[in-house]
Amino acid sequence: MSSISSTANFFDRPETKLLVPPLNFAMVTSGIYRSGHPLPINFPFLEKLKLKTIIYLGEHDLRSVNVEWASRNGIKIFHFRMENCKLPFVENDPEAIAAALQVVVDSRNFPVLMHSNKGKHRVGVLVGAMRKLLQKWSFASIFDEYGQFAAGKEDSDIEFIEIFNSDLQYDPKYAPPWLR
Amino acid sequence: MSSISSTANFFDRPETKLLVPPLNFAMVTSGIYRSGHPLPINFPFLEKLKLKTIIYLGEHDLRSVNVEWASRNGIKIFHFRMENCKLPFVENDPEAIAAALQVVVDSRNFPVLMHSNKGKHRVGVLVGAMRKLLQKWSFASIFDEYGQFAAGKEDSDIEFIEIFNSDLQYDPKYAPPWLR
Numbered sequence: 001m002s003s004i005s006s007t008a009n010f011f012d013r014p015e016t017k018l019l020v021p022p023l024n025f026a027m028v029t030s031g032i033y034r035s036g037h038p039l040p041i042n043f044p045f046l047e048k049l050k051l052k053t054i055i056y057l058g059e060h061d062l063r064s065v066n067v068e069w070a071s072r073n074g075i076k077i078f079h080f081r082m083e084n085c086k087l088p089f090v091e092n093d094p095e096a097i098a099a100a101l102q103v104v105v106d107s108r109n110f111p112v113l114m115h116s117n118k119g120k121h122r123v124g125v126l127v128g129a130m131r132k133l134l135q136k137w138s139f140a141s142i143f144d145e146y147g148q149f150a151a152g153k154e155d156s157d158i159e160f161i162e163i164f165n166s167d168l169q170y171d172p173k174y175a176p177p178w179l180r
Numbered sequence: 181m182s183s184i185s186s187t188a189n190f191f192d193r194p195e196t197k198l199l200v201p202p203l204n205f206a207m208v209t210s211g212i213y214r215s216g217h218p219l220p221i222n223f224p225f226l227e228k229l230k231l232k233t234i235i236y237l238g239e240h241d242l243r244s245v246n247v248e249w250a251s252r253n254g255i256k257i258f259h260f261r262m263e264n265c266k267l268p269f270v271e272n273d274p275e276a277i278a279a280a281l282q283v284v285v286d287s288r289n290f291p292v293l294m295h296s297n298k299g300k301h302r303v304g305v306l307v308g309a310m311r312k313l314l315q316k317w318s319f320a321s322i323f324d325e326y327g328q329f330a331a332g333k334e335d336s337d338i339e340f341i342e343i344f345n346s347d348l349q350y351d352p353k354y355a356p357p358w359l360r
Contacts, residue, residue: 017316018316018317018318019315019316019317019318020317020318020320020321021317021318021321024324025321026206026325027206027207027208027209027210028207029207030207030210045317048358135199136197136198136199137198137199137200137201137225138198138199138200138201140200141200141201141205148328149328178228
């Protein structure tokens with residue numbers, strides 16, 4: 001910093017328009033972001049992330065405006081059907097979670113945005129499973145993070161994260177750095 | 181994923197010990213993490229991040245165990261004195277925030293961990309100032325993020341973020357990708 005030869009001021013930057021991240025947007029780890037369902041107002045923000053992949057955990061088809069935007073930007077979409085967890089009738093689907101994790105252990109898919117509708121419960125379960133299985137976080141830290149996004153903890157989700165397991169395999173050649 | 185030649189199972193990995201991130205740990209953006217004050221129990225987790233720099237916003241000296249750990253791991257510490265914001269007597273210090281931002285616009289310092297004691301208010305103000313000035317986030321998104329970490333919003337902090345400005349300069353050669 002002491003050797004700044006040519007400097008630039010922030011206000012010189014061509015783009016001064018405000019950027020609007022999607023609801024509950026956050027960076028999960030290198031190469032991975034999480035959020036709620038993106039709306040067109042969020043597209044300029046998301047384009048700056050240069051996404052390669054979107055993982056959508058949702059009951060219904062993704063909106064066509066999102067599908068078209070992803071296609072225009074060369075973004076591959078993985079849609080894993082997962083219903084909103086409504087106890088005692090609907091439970092989180094371990095196969096959908098395992099399939100989504102299979103996408104994130106391959107860094108050729110990075111950067112990835114994983115989203116559900118609100119970015120709270122379903123994405124919270126996916127991030128929790130990832131913290132536990134791939135990143136070996138302690139449960140206390142996993143539940144804290146889950147609770148930061150989910151307003152009011154959903155006990156069934158937390159139970160799911162705790163018992164979730166999978167014999168997922170990965171190719172070390174394409175493993176993300178946080179898995180090595 | 182269809183072409184996995186040699187696979188590895190997660191459970192084969194040598195390290196199976198649980199990792200404990202510091203209080204309120206999160207990734208802010210590429211190259212930057214935030215948290216509360218790290219304790220020795222968090223050191224194995226932090227060592228995986230290969231940190232180059234720590235920014236500490238705090239009133240008192242950093243604990244010697246942290247200073248020694250940072251030194252052993254070749255981590256440079258920037259300590260910007262900032263008191264806990266206690267209205268109406270103590271206000272956030274715009275000079276400390278500007279000095280901290282000056283560290284994060286130089287990617288040679290990456291990866292950076294920015295921490296205060298609880299990782300809520302002071303670090304929340306720094307992240308908010310960064311979102312506003314460097315990343316052009318909308319206020320609604322900035323305040324949402326601030327509120328996720330700070331239990332109960334601190335109006336004075338939010339006011340500070342809104343009015344904060346700085347004629348910070350940066351060297352484009354070392355600017356992080358999210359600033360370009």
